[in-house]
Amino acid sequence: MNDGTVILPWLVIRQDDNGNRYRVGRYATKAEAQKIADSLDDRGHRQLYWIERLNQNGGR
Template identity: 75%
Template sequence: MNDGSTTLPWLVIREDDGGNRYRVGRYATRAEAEKIVDSLEGRKHKQLYWVERLGQKSR
């Protein structure tokens, strides 16, 4: 879609050491979101990252 209303239903979520959760980004496909998680986890930080669908109950 080029009309500016593209749906981005897949979220990458990050949880820090204090249990605070942040949305890292929104993506069109689960595969794209998982690729971002893989990239972030490869940075040797001890943060927790995961993918969830918009509207899905959080962990």
């Protein structure tokens, strides 16, 4: 990563009551993304939170 590019391959996704999905954020590590997803999930709202990893081409 000599070009200054930061790789953030882990996504936190939220799904609301109507089935709409939103990207909450992108993170460098799985542990960091999971920590965020868990903290949001612990709030007790009815939304679902999970993590996904982007592939090397930027897709899921």
